Amino acid sequence: MKILTAPRMERCIGCHSCSLACARLVHKMLSWDMAGIRIASSGGLSTGFEARTCLACLPAPCAAACPTGAYAQRKGGGVIVRKNLCIRCGKCADACPVDAVFLAPDGEPFVCIHCGRCVVYCPHDCLELTDVGTEGAEESNARESAS
Amino acid sequence: MTGETREQFKVLVVDLPAGRGAITSLEGRDSLAGGSGLTAMLFDRYGLPDRPWDDPEQPLIFAIGPLTGYFPLMSKTVCAFKSPYHDQYAESHAGGRSALSLRFAGFDALVIRGKALAPSCLSVGSRHLELKDVHFLWGMDLLRTGKMLRRMYEGSGHRSILRIGPAGENGSAMACINVDTYRHFGRLGCGAVMGAKNLKGIVILGDGSSPLPEGKAYPKLFTEVYRKMTDTDMMEKYHNFGTPINMAILNGISALPIRNLQKTSDPGIEGITGETFARDTLLRNAACAGCPVGCVHLGFVRERFMEENRYLYRQVSYDHEPIFAAGAMLHVTNAFSVLTLLDTVEREGLDIMSAGVALAWATEALEKGIVTTRETIVPLKFGDETAYREGFHHLGAASNDFYRLLAQGTMKAAEHYGGADFACVLGQEMAGYATGEVFFVSQALGLRHSHLDAGGYSYDQKDKEPDVDGAVRFLVQDEQARVLLTSMVSCLFARGVYGDQVLSDCLRSLGYLNLADGLGDVSRNVRKLRWRTRLRTGFDPRTVSIPKRFLEVETWRGRIDSAYLNALKDAYAGAILALGEEDA
Ligand code: SF4
Ligand code: SF4
Ligand code: SF4
Numbered sequence: 085m086k087i088l089t090a091p092r093m094e095r096c097i098g099c100h101s102c103s104l105a106c107a108r109l110v111h112k113m114l115s116w117d118m119a120g121i122r123i124a125s126s127g128g129l130s131t132g133f134e135a136r137t138c139l140a141c142l143p144a145p146c147a148a149a150c151p152t153g154a155y156a157q158r159k160g161g162g163v164i165v166r167k168n169l170c171i172r173c174g175k176c177a178d179a180c181p182v183d184a185v186f187l188a189p190d191g192e193p194f195v196c197i198h199c200g201r202c203v204v205y206c207p208h209d210c211l212e213l214t215d216v217g218t219e220g221a222e223e224s225n226a227r228e229s230a231s
Numbered sequence: 232m233t234g235e236t237r238e239q240f241k242v243l244v245v246d247l248p249a250g251r252g253a254i255t256s257l258e259g260r261d262s263l264a265g266g267s268g269l270t271a272m273l274f275d276r277y278g279l280p281d282r283p284w285d286d287p288e289q290p291l292i293f294a295i296g297p298l299t300g301y302f303p304l305m306s307k308t309v310c311a312f313k314s315p316y317h318d319q320y321a322e323s324h325a326g327g328r329s330a331l332s333l334r335f336a337g338f339d340a341l342v343i344r345g346k347a348l349a350p351s352c353l354s355v356g357s358r359h360l361e362l363k364d365v366h367f368l369w370g371m372d373l374l375r376t377g378k379m380l381r382r383m384y385e386g387s388g389h390r391s392i393l394r395i396g397p398a399g400e401n402g403s404a405m406a407c408i409n410v411d412t413y414r415h416f417g418r419l420g421c422g423a424v425m426g427a428k429n430l431k432g433i434v435i436l437g438d439g440s441s442p443l444p445e446g447k448a449y450p451k452l453f454t455e456v457y458r459k460m461t462d463t464d465m466m467e468k469y470h471n472f473g474t475p476i477n478m479a480i481l482n483g484i485s486a487l488p489i490r491n492l493q494k495t496s497d498p499g500i501e502g503i504t505g506e507t508f509a510r511d512t513l514l515r516n517a518a519c520a521g522c523p524v525g526c527v528h529l530g531f532v533r534e535r536f537m538e539e540n541r542y543l544y545r546q547v548s549y550d551h552e553p554i555f556a557a558g559a560m561l562h563v564t565n566a567f568s569v570l571t572l573l574d575t576v577e578r579e580g581l582d583i584m585s586a587g588v589a590l591a592w593a594t595e596a597l598e599k600g601i602v603t604t605r606e607t608i609v610p611l612k613f614g615d616e617t618a619y620r621e622g623f624h625h626l627g628a629a630s631n632d633f634y635r636l637l638a639q640g641t642m643k644a645a646e647h648y649g650g651a652d653f654a655c656v657l658g659q660e661m662a663g664y665a666t667g668e669v670f671f672v673s674q675a676l677g678l679r680h681s682h683l684d685a686g687g688y689s690y691d692q693k694d695k696e697p698d699v700d701g702a703v704r705f706l707v708q709d710e711q712a713r714v715l716l717t718s719m720v721s722c723l724f725a726r727g728v729y730g731d732q733v734l735s736d737c738l739r740s741l742g743y744l745n746l747a748d749g750l751g752d753v754s755r756n757v758r759k760l761r762w763r764t765r766l767r768t769g770f771d772p773r774t775v776s777i778p779k780r781f782l783e784v785e786t787w788r789g790r791i792d793s794a795y796l797n798a799l800k801d802a803y804a805g806a807i808l809a810l811g812e813e814d815a
Binding site: 113132 | 300301303331334335358387388389437438439440441442443445450453457461515516517518519520521522523524525527
């Protein structure tokens with residue numbers, strides 16, 4: 085089981101190539117928000133950047149909170165997304181402890197599905213698709229957190 | 232993507248006194264593309280050629296292009312206004328997050344009219360328009376203003392914060408608009424236009440989204456263009472040392488303006504080359520949003536503020552032009568001193584090129600006894616960092632009559648006090664290239680009075696025999712190629728990648744079929760419209776003069792050929808008039 089990690093964010097130049105790639109390739113949108121990874125300055129540009137993305141929690145609070153099963157637990161952490169089941173109640177976003185689920189103005193939730201398509205677009209190799217086996221959770225402390 | 236919406240420009244026109252805005256849809260996409268073409272069209276519509284730059288009704292215009300956000304390095308915004316420097320139509324370009332923020336806010340352009348009733352900050356987004364009273368920020372330096380605005384508005388990372396410093400509030404013709412801390416709409420005084428509108432800041436929230444074309448063609452083309460930007464060595468120059476690589480190169484061929492252009496080469500430049508900056512001062516790199524190249528180089532200044540080894544530090548962005556203006560031109564040859572001066576100029580909200588060249592002139596004027604320390608307040612001296620720190624502060628604050636006049640342009644001060652012969656002004660304070668006749672004429676007459684109007688600096692370096700017709704032909708053609716890019720609005724560093732064919736393919740992949748087929752006409756239209764707009768606001772290229780100092784310059788090719796320079800100037804002036812006078 086692979087998950088997206090952001091272990092080298094100190095190198096980030098704030099180009100947004102990763103989030104634009106996710107929006108373009110996964111969601112077919114031109115957007116800063118409709119993406120599984122979002123880049124923010126960590127307190128003004130002089131302090132560098134942070135990536136907001138799914139930490140692949142196991143168990144995932146968003147999946148537990150989802151009343152329709154649109155967000156379901158993914159083996160090894162994170163969620164499987166079934167958009168056709170989603171009623172746009174926003175409970176997943178509320179439940180996410182690290183604000184990784186973006187709610188579009190119409191209520192549609194966006195979260196990282198750990199596909200790795202963004203990784204190759206990062207010019208500074210900040211991101212990585214990491215194999216976590218199926219246990220996953222034990223390793224989560226070793227992973228660079230999203231902030 | 233359907234045809235109708237694509238072909239129209241969506242423009243947000245804000246009425247500051249009312250604190251309201253209106254969306255206007257305008258035709259013209261197929262003939263003008265966007266960016267430079269769009270701003271000229273909007274100035275035609277909203278500008279008042281016969282009224283002064285600070286008339287509250289003059290528009291302040293920001294525009295992006297059809298490919299902004301959709302392709303890499305389409306990362307710039309064009310700002311257009313009537314300039315306090317010469318009271319004529321002007322353009323300045325900047326990146327940061329401004330372009331993508333405008334794209335995601337959903338507008339091709341933002342037009343700001345009128346004067347706010349109190350010092351204010353305007354914020355716009357895809358579902359948002361608000362004018363906030365920020366009188367408490369008036370008078371605050373530019374960096375602190377940025378910090379306050381950052382705290383006052385939401386959307387970190389997905390927004391752009393534009394702001395001015397004291398220079399903009401004072402009506403300085405050298406006032407810049409800072410974009411997201413490290414980028415600037417620098418030239419020709421647009422900061423003062425914001426100040427005259429009682430506008431301390433503009434926040435653009437990039438909070439909207441739009442669907443992409445169906446199918447594989449667009450993402451495939453994106454990846455091809457992206458790979459060219461990142462995998463080939465095409466962008467190595469900007470990525471590695473950045474533009475400061477030019478310092479040593481120009482110094483090596485005796486083409487770097489030093490000590491108010493009294494020299495063009497000096498061994499001391501070793502202390503401020505791109506290589507020195509990278510080795511000793513470079514902290515990290517940054518990028519404009521949508522640009523994987525990341526040419527922004529951030530150095531640091533470190534300051535001891537207490538005896539007991541107490542230090543503070545700040546990050547400062549550097550480039551060739553700032554290093555030339557705060558370093559070579561003032562003969563400050565220590566990299567950290569240059570960064571300290573850049574930091575000082577930044578706080579005031581001044582354009583560094585204009586400010587540096589202005590103080591270089593003031594220093595020589597003081598040496599020659601044309602002015603005294605009664606005027607300059609501090610004893611400005613080449614190489615003296617401390618004196619220049621104070622000097623820049625006085626220039627930003629317009630501390631006395633001398634600095635107030637100097638802030639209106641070096642030539643304005645020279646006309647009053649004398650010393651016009653050695654004022655390094657080519658339309659505005661010169662850029663950091665003393666390559667020869669073609670560049671001097673190109674900057675003096677070019678629409679932006681910028682080294683980027685056309686590649687005159689590179690034409691000079693090709694070591695050709697004087698050829699008036701050939702050089703004019705080159706300037707006219709090169710300008711046309713560049714206005715196509717500034718209508719898209721691509722970073723000009725990407726000009727090696729964005730040839731006509733690639734641009735046309737990109738446009739086609741997004742459904743801009745007519746535009747993709749008509750690029751030749753578009754670039755001609757835009758060039759013509761820009762010149763017409765400029766001439767209409769009073770520009771007469773025949774009256775532009777090139778100060779004596781430029782004729783005294785010695786480059787690797789020897790002394791400037793003044794007969795060639797004058798012939799070139801007259802011929803280029805004629806060409807510009809012809810371009811602007813054709814029927815549009
Ligand atoms: S918004 Fe959709 S995915 Fe999120 S909790 Fe509600 S139903 Fe589940
Ligand atoms: S791993 Fe896939 S879903 Fe997650 S941010 Fe990257 S591209 Fe988007
Ligand atoms: S692609 Fe890499 S460098 Fe660019 S914003 Fe994303 S993490 Fe940062």
